[in-house]
Structures are given as C-alpha cells and as structure tokens.
Amino acid sequence: MRAVVRPLVLVVLAVALVVGIAVVVRTTLAGDGPGILGSGGSGGGPGESGVVTRVVDGDTLDVRYDGREHRVRLLNVDAPESVRPDHPVECLGPEAAAFLEELAPVGSEVRLEFDVERQDRFGRELAAVHAGDVLVNAELARAGLGTVVLFEPNDRYYDDVLDAEREARRAGVGLHAPDPCAGG
Template identity: 40%
Template sequence: MSQPKGTTVDTRVTRVVDGDTLVVPLGDREERLRLLCLDTEESNPGSDKPITPWGRRAKEEAERFFPAGEPVTLEFPGTEDLDVCLRRYRDNFGRLLVFAHRGDTDFQEHMIRTGFSPYFAKYGHAEFDDHRDRYVTAERAAQAAHTGVWDQVTVNGSEMRNYALLGTWWALRAALVDDYRRRRAVDPRLLDTRLDYEELQRLAAERAEVTVFTELAGYTRVGRHRAVVGIGSRAQPFALLVPDIESEHGRAVLSLLDDRYLTADDTHPRRSYAYVSGRLHEFRGAPELTVGTAAQIRDLP
C-alpha cells in the first residue's frame, strides 16, 4: 500500500500515450503527464530511442491499469499549493511531472516491479524517501527475477538498450542532484534552472548575480564569436551565453564543457550537471547568464 507524500489532485485518465505518459483533464484543459521515475521503452515514433516489442507491451499494461475514464490520483514531487505545483513541476516539453496512483496502488512501483521499466533516476531520485526505497526494492526484485527490461533477449529478441551503462550514468546524475538538494536545504539562494525558472526570470530583469544548479545539454555557435549553451528544456529556456569563443577564455569554456559535462550520446556519459555563477540578463524574455571564463562553471558551488 502506498501513501502519497506530496500535493495531490484527483482526475480521470483520458488516454494512455505510452507506458510512462498519460493524458488527463485538469481544470479547463487537457494535460499530458510524464510519470516520474519511469522510463518505459518506446511504443510510438518520434523519439531517439528505438520502438521495441516490450515498449508496446508497457503501453498495453498502462492501458490495462488505467482504462479510459479510470480515476487516478496525481501526486506532485513537492508539497506546495496546487497552483504552484502546476507551474513548477513540468518537464522539458511542458508535461506535468507527477506520480500516478490508482487507489492504494503506486503505478510507478508496479511498473518497476514487473520489469516494464527500470527505476529512472536520470533527473534525480524520487523526492520522497519512502518512494525511493520502494522503487529500489521493486527494481531489485525485477532484477532478481530476471524479468522484463532485465531480460532483453526474451522480451525484445536482442539487447535494444544497455541498461547497465544507462543505470551507471543515471546513478551519477542522481547523486549530483541529491547533493544539490542537501545544499539547497541549507542555502536557498542556490537556484535550480528548471524548478526555479520563474524566480530566475524575475532576477534576470534585475540583472542579478546568481549561482545556479543546471543541466548542461549542449551548445550552439551563434554568429562568428558567440555560443549559447542550453539546458535541454523548451518549457524553461534558460541558457548560458559564451560571448567570445575565439578568445583563450572562450575556448577553455567550450573545452571544459566538451570534456567534463556534455553527454553527446548514451555511450559517452559525462557529469551533465554543474553549478554556474554569473550575472543574469534577459534575452527574448528568457533568463540568460553570461559565462566568460571556465572558472564560472564548477562541480560544487
């Protein structure tokens, strides 16, 4: 039996998109949900991940668990008021980030225990210790039974995803997020570029000096001398501006990003997360932070 720890709201499932994505009505709109701590294999085109037989089975399992019209309790990974949660907890594409429960059953735990998904901690462990403990226990049970994603040959015919490598990378990322959460509890001035995006917008209007904790997803050259480093989010388009990539300092910034932080693909994982200090400004309504030297990008604040 699972008991939600975060803010909750009850609704009904409109449809299942795949094993980790649902559509529900909330208020006067339909919301697409990205279920936390799950990463089922793909059942639909449009992703850089392969469509697999087990991905189709994961979607079927979600449809069995949540038939259209089925009541569902959504739990946010925080305890703020609902209106704050609806703004704060969204993924890179604007989907709500929630845990889904049917009655006393935690859907995430069910999918992990039955091998439809690994415990997905790429963006941090489950916010609540109770959830984390249950999900780790569920994953260990699935691995001990050698079932689902842990037996790729049986469910897919061959290895479609290297979960040993992915799990090691996710564990590194989760440890970095855990460390940030501990530091943030002591120093609330350390801002997360996704969760604190609204606050960063306000501070950018003031051209404030800040230290942020952020994912670094890649950079794009702009014109002859500049580069923009993104965090991988369309919904929270925070960016770093490297003003002169032809200078010694600018080249050092890009080299540090390439060699220490940026993950080009799953086979070459790097840290992904960093603390970045500097002055904010606005660019087309979005907060941007100027990085002139490599010393502004650090593993620790």
Template identity: 40%
Template sequence: MKITRTFVLSGVALLALSGCSSAAPEAEPSPSSSKISYTDGLHAKVLSVETANTISVDIDGQTKEVRLLNVVAPTEHNNEFSGSCLIPESTDFLRQKLPEGTEVTLDFDNSRVGSSGYLEAAVYVGDDFINADVVREGFATTTFLSQRDEHYAPVSEAQQEAAREGRGIYSKDVECALPHAIQLHIDRVHQANESDDEDARISSYKAASRFYNTLMSTAKSPNTWIGSIVTLDAVKDQLKELKNALGKNYYDLQGKTEQEKQSEANEPVRPGS
C-alpha cells in the first residue's frame, strides 16, 4: 500500500511539474491596451467626424470617440424646435475644420466622461478652439453641467455672437431655425391687426401667444437645446418684439387677455356667491 501511494503521489507531482514547465509566459500588454492618462494637453489624431460635436480620434494607438465639451449638435433624433436644423451643414463644417489626420490637443473638465457616456473634451488645433468655432458659425448650441464649467464661457460667448449676427440656426432666413419661426408669428400678428376677419385675428393672436408662452417657459432650462437659444440676447429681443406686437391681444397661460381679466375683476359680486 505504501508503494502504491508513493507511486500515485509521485505521478501527481510529475504532472504538476509538467504543467508548470509547459505554461506560456505571461504576455506583455500591447501598446493598444495601455492605459491612457486623460490630462490636459493630450495629443490625438482625427480619424473621422461623426456629427458636428462628435469625432473619432487615435490616442496612442487606441480609437476613441470624443464629444466636444459644452456643445450640442443638431440631430435627426432631437424633437425640440430647430433641434434637427442644418444637420448636414453642421457636420460638413466640422469636417472642413478637422479633416482626417489633423493633429489635435485635448483638454478636459472636472469629469472627462459626460452624461452621454462619451469622452468629452475641449478640442484645439494649435490655438484654435474648435468647440467655440462650431457654435460661433451657428451650427450648434451650448450646454453645461454647471455654469462653472471651465470651458463653458468662451463657447457661450461664441453662441451669443452667432445669434447677434444671425448665423446658421440663429438666422431668420433659415426655415427650420427658431428666429425664423418667431419672425413668422410677428408678421402674422401685424397682418391680423389689419384684417377685418375677427375670427382670423383671434386665431392668429392665440397661436402667437401660445408660441410665446411655450418659448418663455423653456428659458427656465437654459442647458437644454431650445432653452439655450431662448436665453440668447438677440432671441429675447425678438420675443419682446412679438409680445409688443400682440399688445392687448396677448393671451396668457390661462388663455385670457389683459382686457378679459380686467373685465372679470370689475364684475359685481352677486349676493350669496
């Protein structure tokens, strides 16, 4: 029995030794799997442009999708007013700015991955701040996690400039743009003021008032697509023009004009009511 047990134990030991000697040495990590240090000044090479705020880049042999920080591009899935405006034009603009092979530098905010799940970065070509360039030409809006975002201010200033100059999605001449829609309501109210058709006049006043009220409510959410546009000085001025055009024919959120509310306030209170 002792001989048998010794034989079996010896066999197990030989198998263990054999297994150790035949095991392949642990592979060295390849360059493509090395960890990237996401610090300001990170160099990358543009592989492609997907949308007006999303690019594919090569970083140390790894392909990464980068979203332009504080920039929201129009997309076909954006249901907000003018959110799907000038999609091809905005993408083409960024492709011209960042052709394949362009060397870029990436800077980051406090959190390098945004709520979208993308790597978010401020993209530079030399001293040229690409995020602001796209917005300045009226091909995107700006957004923020907080107004203390490190790169938000220059992008926001670029958006104000685009609105003042009436570029891209801030143009009254672009049919899908919000300023164009505001101007249409202003023109319709002026036409209604000169119309003899009372029903048509009231219909125009109510439509313009609903439109105005909807837009004003979005100003409470300036980090959204439509809210970002409504809070621009040039657009706020245009909305004031619409409200002034309506004058006493403006219908509030309860669907009443100032004159109607005044009449109700002056109605005598019935006994027992």
C-alpha cells in the first residue's frame, strides 16, 4: 500500500505545483496582481494610469488621469527640498528633482499604486509611481537622492525603498557620499 501512496502523493504535488505556476503566470500576464516579478509591494493592487504633467520637486509630481490633474507625493521616500516656500534649497534637492524628471518626464505615462491611506494632510495623493517596470520611489533612494520614510499606515512599498536606500549607503552615492554637499 505504501508503495502505491508515495507515487500518488508525488503526482498530486506535481499537479499542484503546475496549477500554482499557471495561476501566477496568468495573474502576471493579466496584470491582476504582483505575479512573478513582484516583491513585497512592487506590483498589482488598485491603481491608476496617467500622464506626468509636471515634476514639482524630488518627491512630488502632477499626473493627469480621470480627466483632471492630481498632485502625487511618492510614498515611502523623502527627497531634499528644492521648492518649499520660506525654506532654503537643500543639498541635492535640485538633483533629486532632475532625477525624478529623468525617471518620469513630462508627457510620460506612469502607473500609480496606492496603499491604505490615499491622501496626506495636504491633499496630495500618496502613491508608488511606476514608469514601465521601474518603481520610481525606490530608484530615487537607490540613487542616494531620497531617504526612506514611513507614512503610517502606508508601508506597502517601505521595504522596497529601504532596500534601495541600503544599496545607496553601501555604494556611498548621493546623500550617502562622504561629503555630499561639498561645494554646494
């Protein structure tokens, strides 16, 4: 009996594995979830596709969707200030804004994905911004032009941005360079 059960269990496990892979591939191709490529908070979920109309600073941009313009604050990353009224321009603030414009230039299509709370106290939408397959929020941190920040309860993209910031620290780039503000 045991000799019959063992091959049967292996067949059942193989079928379950194939079915599971098929579901993940279908989900990925249909765009219904994070699929194979997603990690933590890198894909799927409720969102909107729109067109960038303006880069405000290193962590804020305007996106047109649903027939109107929305001010969008990148989730889980904070860039140095470059346009805040009554505040000086901070070290690497203009560079962060220029880098965001490279990643999501005016006229480009982006996908916004939201977490628990969709707006901050200033009425800006809080979102992960995807330009193609790139999570812009994490790339800003990876370049050393933004630091990880937690806007509780919105932690869906926190780990992605934290990992990117750790890469920037190890590489000593941007804000993590030995003297990032020398000469500026």
